Amino acid sequence: MRVLGIDLGSREVKIVLMEDNKIIQKKKVSTMSFYRNYCNFDGKIIVDLKKLDISHIDKAVSTGYGKNNTDLLLFTPINEIKAHVYGGFYQTGLNDFILLDIGGQDVKIVKVEKGITTDLELNEKCAASCGRYLENMANVLEVSLGEMSKHYENAVELNSTCAVFSESELIGKIAQGVSIESLCSSVNYSLYKRLLPLLSKFRGKKLILTGGVASNIAIKRYLSNNYDEIVSIKEPQFNGAIGCCYYGSKFL
Amino acid sequence: MMKKIGLTTTVPIEVLIAAGYTPVDLNNIFITSDDYMKYIDIAERDGFPRSLCTWIKGIYGACLQNGIKEIVGVVEGDCSNTKALIEVLELRGIKVFPFSFPHSHKLDNVEHEIKNFMNVFNVTIKEVELVRQRLNESRALAKEIDELTYIDNKATGFENHLYQVSSSDFNGNVDDFDVDLKKVICEIKSRKPVVRKLRLGYIGVPPMTSDIYEFVENLNANFVYNEVQREFAFPRANNALDIYHQYYDYTYPYDTDFRILELRKQIGNRKLDGIIHYTQAFCYRAVSDIVLKEKLNIPILNIEGDKSNVLDARTKLRLEAFLDMLLDLKTYSAEDKK
Numbered sequence: 230m231r232v233l234g235i236d237l238g239s240r241e242v243k244i245v246l247m248e249d250n251k252i253i254q255k256k257k258v259s260t261m262s263f264y265r266n267y268c269n270f271d272g273k274i275i276v277d278l279k280k281l282d283i284s285h286i287d288k289a290v291s292t293g294y295g296k297n298n299t300d301l302l303l304f305t306p307i308n309e310i311k312a313h314v315y316g317g318f319y320q321t322g323l324n325d326f327i328l329l330d331i332g333g334q335d336v337k338i339v340k341v342e343k344g345i346t347t348d349l350e351l352n353e354k355c356a357a358s359c360g361r362y363l364e365n366m367a368n369v370l371e372v373s374l375g376e377m378s379k380h381y382e383n384a385v386e387l388n389s390t391c392a393v394f395s396e397s398e399l400i401g402k403i404a405q406g407v408s409i410e411s412l413c414s415s416v417n418y419s420l421y422k423r424l425l426p427l428l429s430k431f432r433g434k435k436l437i438l439t440g441g442v443a444s445n446i447a448i449k450r451y452l453s454n455n456y457d458e459i460v461s462i463k464e465p466q467f468n469g470a471i472g473c474c475y476y477g478s479k480f481l
Numbered sequence: 482m483m484k485k486i487g488l489t490t491t492v493p494i495e496v497l498i499a500a501g502y503t504p505v506d507l508n509n510i511f512i513t514s515d516d517y518m519k520y521i522d523i524a525e526r527d528g529f530p531r532s533l534c535t536w537i538k539g540i541y542g543a544c545l546q547n548g549i550k551e552i553v554g555v556v557e558g559d560c561s562n563t564k565a566l567i568e569v570l571e572l573r574g575i576k577v578f579p580f581s582f583p584h585s586h587k588l589d590n591v592e593h594e595i596k597n598f599m600n601v602f603n604v605t606i607k608e609v610e611l612v613r614q615r616l617n618e619s620r621a622l623a624k625e626i627d628e629l630t631y632i633d634n635k636a637t638g639f640e641n642h643l644y645q646v647s648s649s650d651f652n653g654n655v656d657d658f659d660v661d662l663k664k665v666i667c668e669i670k671s672r673k674p675v676v677r678k679l680r681l682g683y684i685g686v687p688p689m690t691s692d693i694y695e696f697v698e699n700l701n702a703n704f705v706y707n708e709v710q711r712e713f714a715f716p717r718a719n720n721a722l723d724i725y726h727q728y729y730d731y732t733y734p735y736d737t738d739f740r741i742l743e744l745r746k747q748i749g750n751r752k753l754d755g756i757i758h759y760t761q762a763f764c765y766r767a768v769s770d771i772v773l774k775e776k777l778n779i780p781i782l783n784i785e786g787d788k789s790n791v792l793d794a795r796t797k798l799r800l801e802a803f804l805d806m807l808l809d810l811k812t813y814s815a816e817d818k819k
Contacts, residue, residue: 294794310802345813346806348780351799 233286234473235276235304236312237263237293240333240360240441245470246283250478254283255467273302288481290473294335307476309469310339310349315479316472317341317437320462327433327456329424330468331442333360336424338431350427358423360441362392366416369396370409381447383411384418395419417447428455435460439468487544487552489566490559491649491713492580493595493728495612497553498655500602506650510547511539512689512790520546521788527569534761535689535788537562544570551576558582558734560765578602582734592725606724613724619655622662623648623714629666631705631751634674638683638704639694640665645710646687675703679807680752682706684744684773685759685766689786693757693800696792700804706751708744709733737772748779755780755807757800762787780807 236243242263246254258267269275278284291304292312309330317328324344330337336358340348352358367377385407389395402412420442436456442448443465453459464471483503488494494504511520520542521535529538544552554567554577567577580598583590599609626644629636644662651658679702683693687710694704712733721727732740747753756777760767762785770783782803784796792800 294798308802308805309798311805345809347810349802349806351795351802 230287230478231285232474232477233278233283233289234312234470234475234477235289235291235293235301236309236467236469236473237291238332238469239294239335241466242293243467243470244281244283245467245474246286247471247474247478250475252464252471252474255464255470256281257466268301271302275302276304288477290477290481292469292473305477305481307473309335310337310346311476312469312472313337313439314339314341314346314472315476316439316468316470317462318344319471319475320464320468321437321460323435323437323460325433326435326437326460327431328437328439329428329431329452330440331359331424331438331448332440335359335440336427338427340431340433348431350430352427358420362395362420363416363442363445365392365396366399369399370403370412370416372409372413375444377413377416378445378447380410380413381417381450382414383408384414385411387415387419414447417445418451421448421451424452425455428452434458437462439465441466484551485549485653486578487549488650489540489552489563490555491731491733492553492555493598493609493724494650495609495616495724496595496598496602496604498616499604499608499612502602503653504553504650505547505549505653507540507543507549507552508536508687509647509650509652511536511543512687512691514543516546517790518788529569532763534560534562534764535786536686536761537566541566541569544575545573549575551578553578553580555580555582555734557584582728582731584735586729586735586739588725588729591729595725595728609724613718613727616651616655617718619651619659619662620648620715620718622659622666624716625666626662626669627711627714627716629669631680633670634676634703634705635672636669637675637694638681638697638707639691640669641704642683642687642691642694642707642710645707645714648714677701677703678811679703679754679804680705682708682744682748682751682753682756682779683710683759684708684756686761686764688759689761689788689790690792690796692791693759696797696800697757697804700801701808702804704757706747706753708747712743737769738776741773741776744773744777748777753779754811755782755803757781757803758783760785780810 232247234245242258242260244256267277267280289304291301291306292309313328313330326341328339336352338350339346367374387395387398389398434457437460449459483501485505486497486502487505487507497504511517521538523542524538556564556579571577581594583594623645626636630641681702681704683704717730718727732743756779758770758781774781
């Protein structure tokens with residue numbers, strides 16, 4: 230059986246194809262380009278599978294930002310939390326965990342006990358604790374995201390509530406002569422600090438980290454203060470799409 | 482023509498009506514107006530911060546734009562923003578009668594406050610009790626709508642919200658209000674019950690975003706309890722010995738522990754599966770969420786409204802995910818019982 234999963238993120242669309250529960254194809258497309266180049270509209274959004282080079286689908290499941298936005302023709306929409314939890318099941322084999330997904334403008338945290346979601350929280354109003362913040366700050370520092378994510382020592386405090394004000398705060402620190410390495414650490418640490426209020430309500434032993442920010446070495450390191458084990462998964466960015474496939478093959 | 486007097490929240494309107502006033506709930510004027518955004522803009526232009534509760538700004542705009550010359554300002558038992566709002570309104574030439582729900586929440590103190598209030602308006606307890614008896618007939622009708630929601634499953638969550646919240650000022654005319662309610666009750670009774678899988682409670686201040694009621698219905702859920710709206714309608718007024726007891730046995734303006742006693746009762750009576758706790762952005766009530774989540778043994782989702790009068794995509798997503806989780810929990814626990 231072939232199941233297609235699509236996760237429509239704020240920055241990128243993640244696409245995974247599974248055959249008999251094995252991932253056989255995966256790809257990422259920027260969200261704008263996905264809608265522009267791979268979709269048609271006829272009352273509902275129709276995904277052009279041919280252009281995506283995907284065929285012979287038995288089932289298709291979509292997730293992303295709100296049910297309405299992910300209501301693609303012939304796809305069954307499921308909410309993001311469900312998609313990520315099922316992705317977590319598939320990628321770790323665990324039944325009890327905390328899942329933290331940090332995406333472009335979303336942070337989600339979910340508690341899973343005995344295979345059931347028992348609590349969840351999503352960031353409200355403000356996206357200053359998300360991937361986009363790291364991107365902006367890396368731009369200000371003129372370093373790559375990958376380079377910035379390596380640094381976790383000698384962080385100085387960045388206090389602004391607003392991510393835009395943080396940029397000028399950062400420039401102020403540059404002017405004070407703080408080293409680039411230390412500034413990289415500071416950015417990572419400030420994101421971690423914004424996450425802390427969420428984490429305190431979601432205690433647990435094992436943390437599964439997903440989403441684009443999962444590849445940030447410093448964040449992982451900081452998070453290991455709060456959990457016994459940070460469970461690494463192979464495809465943190467494809468977790469939602471993988472969850473779509475897995476959910477589809479199990480329940481539809 | 483009876484003189485209008487504006488309200489910033491529920492106060493003993495029995496006193497005002499006895500004194501010949503028509504109480505007008507400024508919250509209701511603000512939120513039901515097509516110009517609701519205009520009222521907010523007026524307040525912001527006059528210097529109210531962006532990072533301030535929208536209800537305060539809406540009340541301000543609604544008061545100035547609707548020719549309200551006198552208001553009752555609640556200076557204790559509601560938020561400190563209201564206190565500051567009253568000062569600005571006085572600056573604009575509006576006459577303010579202060580009222581307090583004493584923080585001590587002692588019957589003696591409540592009685593003292595209401596007696597003061599009666600003196601200010603020059604009415605006797607006899608006159609006030611007569612009005613109270615009359616209003617209690619209308620309150621009984623609002624209570625009937627509530628029962629049609631959680632017992633008969635016939636009234637919708639929105640109707641439950643609307644008719645109870647409207648009894649804060651009886652839409653300015655209690656006789657007309659009764660006629661409307663009786664008509665509505667008759668129509669609701671003739672319906673077939675609609676049972677959805679999840680029974681939800683709505684707690685916190687009434688929403689800016691009243692589309693929330695319809696939104697959850699599409700996700701197999703019904704609101705069968707509106708906490709604060711129900712308090713505004715005084716469902717226990719008929720059992721209250723007198724006006725002092727009525728406003729003593731009222732959970733909105735006092736401490737959270739007192740509020741929790743009633744919440745626990747209703748969670749049980751109405752067999753709730755989960756609670757949506759609505760708070761207004763920048764409101765201290767978001768802090769009460771900490772206490773509520775710790776003391777109430779039921780899943781609670783805290784959502785926040787700001788300026789928009791419809792739900793935004795993010796809040797919809799959070800609601801979807803929360804209700805989806807509740808559905809799964811209910812399904813699994815039903816299987817466990819088998």
